[in-house]
Amino acid sequence: MAYSYLSRSSYNGFGRGRGRSQAPSWAYGRGRGRGQWSPVPMRRPRGLRYVSRTPSPATSPRQSPSTSPTSHFPVSPRRGSHPSPRISPKHPRPRRGSSPNPVGSASLPSLPSSHTNNLLTPSSHSPASSPVEKHDRTITDLTFVFGKNGSAPHKGGNHSRDASPKVSPSASPKSSPKKSHAKSNGSEEQSNAHVVIVGGGYAGIAIARKLQGKINFTLIDPKERFHHHIGALRSAVRTDFAKKTFIPYKATFGKQFKQGRVKDVKTSDRTITLETGETISYTHLVIATGCTGPFPGRVDDTITADEAISRYNNLAEQIETADKIVIVGGGVAGIELTGEILSAHKNKDVTLIHAHQHLINDDVLPAVRTKLQEKLARYGVTFILDERVKNLDEVATNVSKPTTVKTDAGTEVNADLVIRCTGVKPNTAVFANNLGGKVDDSGRLKVNELFEVDGVEHVYAIGACNDVAEVKMPRHSTAQGELLAENIVRKLDNKEMKPHTQGQLMMEISLGPNAGVSQVKGLILGSFLTKYRKSKDLFVHRFWKKVMKQEVPH
Numbered sequence: 001m002a003y004s005y006l007s008r009s010s011y012n013g014f015g016r017g018r019g020r021s022q023a024p025s026w027a028y029g030r031g032r033g034r035g036q037w038s039p040v041p042m043r044r045p046r047g048l049r050y051v052s053r054t055p056s057p058a059t060s061p062r063q064s065p066s067t068s069p070t071s072h073f074p075v076s077p078r079r080g081s082h083p084s085p086r087i088s089p090k091h092p093r094p095r096r097g098s099s100p101n102p103v104g105s106a107s108l109p110s111l112p113s114s115h116t117n118n119l120l121t122p123s124s125h126s127p128a129s130s131p132v133e134k135h136d137r138t139i140t141d142l143t144f145v146f147g148k149n150g151s152a153p154h155k156g157g158n159h160s161r162d163a164s165p166k167v168s169p170s171a172s173p174k175s176s177p178k179k180s181h182a183k184s185n186g187s188e189e190q191s192n193a194h195v196v197i198v199g200g201g202y203a204g205i206a207i208a209r210k211l212q213g214k215i216n217f218t219l220i221d222p223k224e225r226f227h228h229h230i231g232a233l234r235s236a237v238r239t240d241f242a243k244k245t246f247i248p249y250k251a252t253f254g255k256q257f258k259q260g261r262v263k264d265v266k267t268s269d270r271t272i273t274l275e276t277g278e279t280i281s282y283t284h285l286v287i288a289t290g291c292t293g294p295f296p297g298r299v300d301d302t303i304t305a306d307e308a309i310s311r312y313n314n315l316a317e318q319i320e321t322a323d324k325i326v327i328v329g330g331g332v333a334g335i336e337l338t339g340e341i342l343s344a345h346k347n348k349d350v351t352l353i354h355a356h357q358h359l360i361n362d363d364v365l366p367a368v369r370t371k372l373q374e375k376l377a378r379y380g381v382t383f384i385l386d387e388r389v390k391n392l393d394e395v396a397t398n399v400s401k402p403t404t405v406k407t408d409a410g411t412e413v414n415a416d417l418v419i420r421c422t423g424v425k426p427n428t429a430v431f432a433n434n435l436g437g438k439v440d441d442s443g444r445l446k447v448n449e450l451f452e453v454d455g456v457e458h459v460y461a462i463g464a465c466n467d468v469a470e471v472k473m474p475r476h477s478t479a480q481g482e483l484l485a486e487n488i489v490r491k492l493d494n495k496e497m498k499p500h501t502q503g504q505l506m507m508e509i510s511l512g513p514n515a516g517v518s519q520v521k522g523l524i525l526g527s528f529l530t531k532y533r534k535s536k537d538l539f540v541h542r543f544w545k546k547v548m549k550q551e552v553p554h
Helices: 113-119 131-141 177-192 202-211 229-235 250-256 305-321 332-344 366-378 429-434 474-492 527-535 540-547
Strands: 021-023 040-042 049-053 071-075 144-147 150-153 195-198 217-221 225-227 246-248 257-259 262-266 271-274 279-281 284-287 324-328 349-354 382-385 403-406 412-415 417-420 459-461 506-510 516-520 523-525
Touching: 177 474, 195 202, 202 217, 202 250, 202 474, 217 250, 225 305, 229 305, 229 332, 246 250, 246 305, 250 257, 262 429, 305 417, 324 332, 324 412, 332 349, 332 366, 332 506, 349 412, 366 382, 366 506, 366 516, 366 523, 506 527, 516 527, 523 527
Parallel strands: 195 217, 195 284, 217 257, 284 459, 324 349, 324 417, 349 382
Antiparallel strands: 049 071, 144 150, 225 246, 262 271, 271 279, 403 412, 506 516, 516 523
């Protein structure tokens, strides 16, 4: 009997017009005119299954003794089709175009002699047995599954009274002594590991979040809350913003966070000592102490978060009352603070003094510096470039008070308020004393491409406190922390660690909530895209919800 196969697409009402056999289709034939019923060539559906059934001799008058005792029916792969036996899902179906090789056909897959003897010619079934008994026995005992490596009897088959051949335990990959030893060794090292992370900045929380739930660690920081200093400069202008930039450590890390300040480090004993006298042992020490800098860009770790919020709110009031404001420093902090002030108070007279010829630094494209300067000039900013303030230590900062700012070139500027946004320096004093000779001229710890401190075992430095030759910014600190967390896990599993590679510079500079300039992998983005990437909320929601897994305060 011949059977016609309908393509899958014909079930949905559209035939594709390809295949080997010709059959009428309830489909629109391609190229025959839209809306016309026509026969189209079709192909066998890919999901076709072959099912073997055992008809009774009384119901199969056409069957000849020379043919196979089974018939093959194509089964629709659609839902709702009649129930039928199915090939085991653990093994793939035969490839399209290949012989299905059903049970009872002349070309059975090769089997071991013990299997063929037990399954096909058991001593309990003689040729004198009835056809029905023979057929039932064949279908019950032989259910073949076709795979890449030949065939094997189905697990549910009632093969014979003889036991099947046993497989040697050494042949099983699960029992490989080398693999199981490596796994148990790695898990044992992970359970005994204790990573101490000193510093809860962007690098510190990045590695802590990656290790959380995998390896035991302790995060140590003098403050009780993480300071999201990307939003610090907006906090100096808006009194409702400062509280959103301080995120509690305890709510995220629980008992794995310890508030304290490191006083001493002994690498020979692998211990650190806090100012309280408490000693903590470690298997891996991660230094992520970051940098220190002047307020409002940075906050002194000797004050609490509530005291810092009060200082930000006080500075916002000083800015509101001052008419002439001088900002010292034309880096990212000075530029962003200028943009925040002029976006909130358009009538302010702001002068920006920078000790270098160009704004920011040489790492960004010249077009970025030009675009920033043009945008600030439209706000009415006065620039004094390539001149250094010489009386900065004598001038009261962050206080609304009439004063005169003098530069080394003889320029004098009258101001009601002076805000300092000069550079930062690495916070490595404690470790420089205990790791003598491991810091460079700027005070940063010397590390290799794996962030290992030069010549010291199991001690790492990440973020702004190391000497990696890349721009010191939160994005890079976060990437270093995540990579080191992955490498520590790999090292405990006796795997090779991945070296750090510097990527292309990505920098977003906001000029208030609705403006800014970005450099993203060699491309320059204006205010529209920078607003939605950073300027709108300065990543506040991202760090509260995605990084620290907490709700943003209102």
